[in-house]
Amino acid sequence: MNLDAKIPSGPIEKKWDSHRFNLKLVNPANKRKYHIIVVGTGLAGASAAASLADLGYKVTSLCYHESPRRAHSIAAQGGINAPKNYTNEGDSIWRLFYDTVKGGDYRAREANVYRLAQVSGNIIDQCVAQGVPFAREYGGLLDNRSFGGAQVSRTFYARGQTGQQLLLGAYSALSRQVGTGNITFHDRREMMDLVLVNGQARGIIVRNMKTGALERYAGHAVVLATGGYGNTFYLSTMAKASNATAIWRAYKKGACLANPCFTQIHPTCIPQSGAYQSKLTLMSESLRNDGRIWVPKQKNDPRPPHQIPEAERDYYLERRYPSFGNLVPRDVASRAAKKMCDEGYGVGPTKLSVYLDFSDAVHRLGKQKIAEKYGNLFDMYHEIAGDNPYETPMRIYPAIHYTMGGLWVDYNLMSTIPGLYVLGEANFSDHGANRLGASALMQGLADGYFVLPYTIGDYLAGTNFENASIDNPAFADAETTTHQQIKRLLSINGKTTADAFHRSLGKIMWDKVGIGRNKQGLSEAISAIRKLGEEFWKDLKLTGGESMNSELERAGRVADFIELGELLARDALHREESCGGHFREEYQTEDGEARRNDEQFAYAAAWEYTGPQSEPKLNKEPLMFEHVKPSQRSYK
Amino acid sequence: MNFTLDIWRQSGPRETGKLVTYKISDIPADASFLEMLDVLNEELVRKGDEPIAFDHDCREGICGSCGVMVNGRAHGPHGGIATCELRMRAFRDGEHLVVEPWRAKPFPVIKDLVVDRTSFDRIMQRGGFVSVKTGGAPDANAIPVPKVIADEAFDAAACIGCGACVAACKNGSAMLFVSAKVSQLALLPQGDAERTARVQGMIAQMDEEGFGSCSNTYACEAECPKEISVSHIARLNREFLRSQVL
Numbered sequence A: 001m002n003l004d005a006k007i008p009s010g011p012i013e014k015k016w017d018s019h020r021f022n023l024k025l026v027n028p029a030n031k032r033k034y035h036i037i038v039v040g041t042g043l044a045g046a047s048a049a050a051s052l053a054d055l056g057y058k059v060t061s062l063c064y065h066e067s068p069r070r071a072h073s074i075a076a077q078g079g080i081n082a083p084k085n086y087t088n089e090g091d092s093i094w095r096l097f098y099d100t101v102k103g104g105d106y107r108a109r110e111a112n113v114y115r116l117a118q119v120s121g122n123i124i125d126q127c128v129a130q131g132v133p134f135a136r137e138y139g140g141l142l143d144n145r146s147f148g149g150a151q152v153s154r155t156f157y158a159r160g161q162t163g164q165q166l167l168l169g170a171y172s173a174l175s176r177q178v179g180t181g182n183i184t185f186h187d188r189r190e191m192m193d194l195v196l197v198n199g200q201a202r203g204i205i206v207r208n209m210k211t212g213a214l215e216r217y218a219g220h221a222v223v224l225a226t227g228g229y230g231n232t233f234y235l236s237t238m239a240k241a242s243n244a245t246a247i248w249r250a251y252k253k254g255a256c257l258a259n260p261c262f263t264q265i266h267p268t269c270i271p272q273s274g275a276y277q278s279k280l281t282l283m284s285e286s287l288r289n290d291g292r293i294w295v296p297k298q299k300n301d302p303r304p305p306h307q308i309p310e311a312e313r314d315y316y317l318e319r320r321y322p323s324f325g326n327l328v329p330r331d332v333a334s335r336a337a338k339k340m341c342d343e344g345y346g347v348g349p350t351k352l353s354v355y356l357d358f359s360d361a362v363h364r365l366g367k368q369k370i371a372e373k374y375g376n377l378f379d380m381y382h383e384i385a386g387d388n389p390y391e392t393p394m395r396i397y398p399a400i401h402y403t404m405g406g407l408w409v410d411y412n413l414m415s416t417i418p419g420l421y422v423l424g425e426a427n428f429s430d431h432g433a434n435r436l437g438a439s440a441l442m443q444g445l446a447d448g449y450f451v452l453p454y455t456i457g458d459y460l461a462g463t464n465f466e467n468a469s470i471d472n473p474a475f476a477d478a479e480t481t482t483h484q485q486i487k488r489l490l491s492i493n494g495k496t497t498a499d500a501f502h503r504s505l506g507k508i509m510w511d512k513v514g515i516g517r518n519k520q521g522l523s524e525a526i527s528a529i530r531k532l533g534e535e536f537w538k539d540l541k542l543t544g545g546e547s548m549n550s551e552l553e554r555a556g557r558v559a560d561f562i563e564l565g566e567l568l569a570r571d572a573l574h575r576e577e578s579c580g581g582h583f584r585e586e587y588q589t590e591d592g593e594a595r596r597n598d599e600q601f602a603y604a605a606a607w608e609y610t611g612p613q614s615e616p617k618l619n620k621e622p623l624m625f626e627h628v629k630p631s632q633r634s635y636k
Numbered sequence B: 001m002n003f004t005l006d007i008w009r010q011s012g013p014r015e016t017g018k019l020v021t022y023k024i025s026d027i028p029a030d031a032s033f034l035e036m037l038d039v040l041n042e043e044l045v046r047k048g049d050e051p052i053a054f055d056h057d058c059r060e061g062i063c064g065s066c067g068v069m070v071n072g073r074a075h076g077p078h079g080g081i082a083t084c085e086l087r088m089r090a091f092r093d094g095e096h097l098v099v100e101p102w103r104a105k106p107f108p109v110i111k112d113l114v115v116d117r118t119s120f121d122r123i124m125q126r127g128g129f130v131s132v133k134t135g136g137a138p139d140a141n142a143i144p145v146p147k148v149i150a151d152e153a154f155d156a157a158a159c160i161g162c163g164a165c166v167a168a169c170k171n172g173s174a175m176l177f178v179s180a181k182v183s184q185l186a187l188l189p190q191g192d193a194e195r196t197a198r199v200q201g202m203i204a205q206m207d208e209e210g211f212g213s214c215s216n217t218y219a220c221e222a223e224c225p226k227e228i229s230v231s232h233i234a235r236l237n238r239e240f241l242r243s244q245v246l
Helices: A015-022 A028-033 A043-055 A093-103 A110-129 A162-179 A245-252 A285-289 A316-320 A330-342 A359-365 A367-385 A440-461 A473-491 A498-512 A519-539 A550-574 B033-046 B118-125 B147-157 B164-168 B175-187 B189-209 B219-223 B231-245
Strands: A035-039 A058-062 A183-186 A189-197 A200-208 A214-218 A221-224 A263-269 A292-296 A354-357 A394-403 A420-422 A603-608 A617-622 B003-009 B018-024 B096-100 B109-111
Touching (some): A043 A162, A058 A162, A162 A440, A162 B147, A189 A214, A214 A473, A245 A420, A292 A316, A316 A330, A498 B033, A519 A550, B164 B175, B164 B219, B189 B231
Parallel strands (some): A035 A058, A058 A183
Antiparallel strands (some): A189 A200, A354 A394
16 A cells, blocks of 8 residues: 655645645535534544534534543543743744654654644634633733643643543534534444445444444545544553544554554553452643652562651652653653562552652642642542542552554545544544643644644545445445444353453553563564454353443444454564654663664554454555654653 | 442333342442442343443543432532542442432433433533634633633533532422533623523523423532532523523
8 A cells, every 4th residue: 555645845834834725625605515424522523523514514423422522532631732932931833843743752744743733822712712711820811831841831721621621612612513403413323334435435334322223324524533542451541431443443444553552651640459440540740740759669668658768768760860850751750660660669559559759749838739739639539549648648650541553644634545534542643652741632623623624625625426325335234244243242142241351451461562562572462362352252241132232332342452452562563663652672772761763663654454364464654854853862 | 348239220211110139249448339330230241131221431520421329319428529439438338329310301211320411412502602613713812811700610611511410409400500601601701792692592492401490409519529609500590680681
């Protein structure tokens, strides 16, 4: 397959402007004749659906939740970046572009990142106009903070609930269009398959989760905004039902999946406390601004933290990274925590956690000040872990938090299937091998509000569409395949529940494809996942029938996670370098830092499905760095 | 910890439901209420029974999907949290718990503990927005908003749309939910232009869906996982009155 990224020519700061001028337009009167299906209602999906409807297209929007407002974008805490330079620190589009490419460890596409930085300011304007209550200063203007180690304050935030407020803004825009009839919204629908007619994406097969009925939706283009695949690891900070089924089934229909091994592990999550645990909860990264991370100097120290004197504590981040200390990037902090626990210095009942201690900060600033800054987070921790962080150090451990990989898209956000667009976390384009804090919200909204509405018009205006209603045989075929799979799942009648399979997959993924990866472990993971997949189809225990059935939903998703997990491990095995969230133990510097291999691996790895029995084909999109020269990241 | 659970089972919207008793043992005190239901469901599936249907997703108290009555209280005995944040250590070992879905006419049961709250979405579609087209916004700092006003708008905007206010109210009133959005947008200058149409549209839809009037018992505020104040209901009433006379 020839991957054409369709990057416009010309200087980088002019690419998007000249591209917008060159894009074909759909006549305003003709827009309503085009029907676009948008799957997912998170930041990317809701903003895209609302903006397309604004323009006059006929839009169908669906999600697996009962309401668009429940998508997992809602759980993002920290903030959203934009180089408004309201703080007069010398921020600029160029600086945000530079930071994002560097932070992504030189594995993102420069042109996309530049455009992202360009439109990010418009996002803040748009959201404020919708009534999003961003934090403000006493003068009434917007407040900014520094986030995730950035050297300028460019993060706009709404307490610790920025994702919620932005999503409710996008949801309000979507609701307005549903109210006026420009968007038809369907709740509790799960996409089961993509329908191609003449090689073009022309519709989807959907399961109505309330009744179990399979439904067909036909249109001129399909937009997937279905989020990331972090739940491949079972435990993650994703929502319990977040899944990869939509992108995985699109992959099996011919869309390439790029860089699946680029997964982000967040260092500050509440650790797992038992096998019953269903998810991990993130504690905002901002806590590292005032908390100090440490472990006892003595291995397997049984003493409670307050009985360990200062001299017997190892503040290992401050020791190893004197200039950045506790504020090193996410990947570095996560690896360091794992290393300490692997070596036997971990704390807590499972010995798989490290302390995040606020006693110095409470002493310095007073309890009142700490409560103002972190009160809601401390309360959340207290509720979940049962300890009071004002008195006892928090226990934290890394967890899967975001997936940079996703379906491959070109500059127009179109996948390798004509008419199939992919937005937000579901695509791969902007974060390279590591995403910086406060940039997920930015990318989701950039894609939906300010990129797709332009680029999709060019495709619609320039394509000859044959009439493809839901009566087309391609819909019947896809529906039959879906129904057969559901019947097959229900007829296995084995002994192991879908959740048990999912936990087994998660254990393989976390142990061998997690924070540190190596050739042997990855090869073992691939065969173990294969074996798990075979067992799944022989031994799945499923009750209930084809109508509303949470176990059936789960089983279908787990089947896809198992297959995706194998591809993820395969991608990690092939990438013989360490970069961003992908750390191969064989490729590190003498002091244990990631070592990239730009000569051999400065490309996006786009995997192409070739059938159930054959190995996927690797396609490479070379990445050029003309403006941000690759260098070794150092936080010493 | 061990528990006896009476859980509402109802196979479909038009079927008759009933409370079914289950025993569950060895639940760790740190497990969340929903994780306890996960464990129970896995046991049921292993035995060949159908799992209990319940809504949930983020499991960190922000998406608003989950919500059940535990011993007659929305989201269980603790204030200020959603069901997913409730830990089993909130209960006594051996306690008997009655678990029911939200009970309100505009929230019909779909299955077991799952109810249909799309009436909330329909209320939002009648005015819970500012009509701004994508791309048409002025600079974000063009209109200053005093911090105290912005903070108060935020307090209202924190609503997660879970429906606990309706479930807790003896009148099945959605006034706290509606007031949260009306109040947020009435406080902010961005919402000013559509103030009248918004409050009238949303109230009309609220009535059409069959929600009751405010009972003035403040049960909604007591059970709201985001502790949204009933003072927003006062602002809603004021906004509605204003829309009638201005």
